[in-house]
Amino acid sequence: MLIKSISLTNFRNHNQYYLECNPDTTLILGENGCGKTSVLEAIYILTRGKSFRATDPDIIKREAPFYRIELTYDNGETRVATYNHQVKTFICFDKKSRRLPKKAKHPVVLFQPSDLNLVSGSPSRHREYFDHIFSELSEEYSTNLSKYEKALHQRNELLKSDNLSRDALFSWNLLLARYGSNLHKMRQEFIIFINENLNPFYTSIAENHDLVFLKHKTELKNITESAYLKFLEQNFEKDHYLGHTSFGIHRDDFEFFFNANPASGSASRGETRSLILALKFVEAKILEEKLGEKPIILLDDVFSELDNLRRKCLINNFKDHQVILTSVEAVTY
Ligand SMILES: Nc1ncnc2c1ncn2[C@@H]1O[C@H](COP(=O)(O)OP(=O)(O)O)[C@@H](O)[C@H]1O
Ligand SMILES: [Mg+2]
Numbered sequence: 545m546l547i548k549s550i551s552l553t554n555f556r557n558h559n560q561y562y563l564e565c566n567p568d569t570t571l572i573l574g575e576n577g578c579g580k581t582s583v584l585e586a587i588y589i590l591t592r593g594k595s596f597r598a599t600d601p602d603i604i605k606r607e608a609p610f611y612r613i614e615l616t617y618d619n620g621e622t623r624v625a626t627y628n629h630q631v632k633t634f635i636c637f638d639k640k641s642r643r644l645p646k647k648a649k650h651p652v653v654l655f656q657p658s659d660l661n662l663v664s665g666s667p668s669r670h671r672e673y674f675d676h677i678f679s680e681l682s683e684e685y686s687t688n689l690s691k692y693e694k695a696l697h698q699r700n701e702l703l704k705s706d707n708l709s710r711d712a713l714f715s716w717n718l719l720l721a722r723y724g725s726n727l728h729k730m731r732q733e734f735i736i737f738i739n740e741n742l743n744p745f746y747t748s749i750a751e752n753h754d755l756v757f758l759k760h761k762t763e764l765k766n767i768t769e770s771a772y773l774k775f776l777e778q779n780f781e782k783d784h785y786l787g788h789t790s791f792g793i794h795r796d797d798f799e800f801f802f803n804a805n806p807a808s809g810s811a812s813r814g815e816t817r818s819l820i821l822a823l824k825f826v827e828a829k830i831l832e833e834k835l836g837e838k839p840i841i842l843l844d845d846v847f848s849e850l851d852n853l854r855r856k857c858l859i860n861n862f863k864d865h866q867v868i869l870t871s872v873e874a875v876t877y
Contacts, residue, residue: 554608556582580870590615590623593644600627651831651839664808667797695719721773745822761797843869
């Protein structure tokens with residue numbers, strides 16, 4: 545399914561905006577601050593269900609009573625979202641709902657300039673990035689992760705209290721062990737999938753033949769649910785002293801390596817750009833394989849960050865996808 549058009553009313557700085565999309569590449573050209581990213585944001589809300597950068601009170605045009613965005617697909621289907629300072633409503637298949645229904649979602653690969661800093665980012669940034677990808681690939685991952693995060697929050701709150709018994713943590717330990725061991729397993733599987741694909745893409749972009757891979761740094765190592773639970777129970781005193789949970793999947797990291805060396809610190813600017821490009825190609829490939837539909841590619845201002853060679857690779861790789869890109873200057877592709 546391809547996007548045919550998107551229209552915005554009172555969305556960010558736009559009073560009224562309408563864009564007709566091409567089946568292949570659509571360029572949104574304009575000065576900084578003219579509202580280009582906002583158009584991608586609206587498309588993202590109507591394909592994925594929520595913005596990649598803000599919540600509705602920030603998005604609604606200042607002083608406006610409501611916003612409305614509407615997307616049409618080439619098969620005639622439409623998706624509408626409205627927000628009036630109180631209620632967010634989606635209208636899909638002639639039905640109203642508070643969330644974008646699963647069957648109304650469409651896979652998307654979003655590429656922003658900040659993604660180019662991923663290699664040198666912190667462990668929490670790495671987790672956030674890959675948790676997002678894995679959640680897009682698997683509904684189970686997404687729901688388990690939010691349940692894990694809620695249980696972790698509750699356990700950490702309890703750990704901050706002075707008079708705490710082991711028993712008070714038991715039910716939270718059970719939940720963390722159940723969801724944590726499951727998420728750990730899924731992370732291991734997804735990483736294998738990424739690594740199978742990352743290197744071929746990387747060598748097709750980069751001039752060198754370095755071996756690149758993504759390492760899942762974890763102290764859990766194929767852990768079972770019962771072993772996970774045991775660790776949490778053993779750590780009671782330590783965690784109570786620290787006031788937070790010191791063991792679990794929330795401490796994992798995902799780190800890129802070139803040959804045997806961590807990419808952060810050793811890789812050049814060009815190499816990290818090629819690596820992130822390769823990662824985006826992998827994302828598109830695995831989304832298509834898992835969900836059976838080609839993702840729409842949203843490129844936000846990334847051309848200015850890439851040299852000619854990498855621009856060509858980007859366009860060439862996504863030539864069979866619908867690509868919507870923003871830029872401050874005319875680009876040739
Ligand atoms: N809620 C809002 N109401 C009105 N204007 C907004 C709102 N949020 C952001 N803006 C403004 O909208 C403009 C659009 O931002 P953005 O889409 O990021 O532009 P671009 O990507 O073209 O640089 C910015 O100048 C910003 O100040
Ligand atoms: Mg922008």
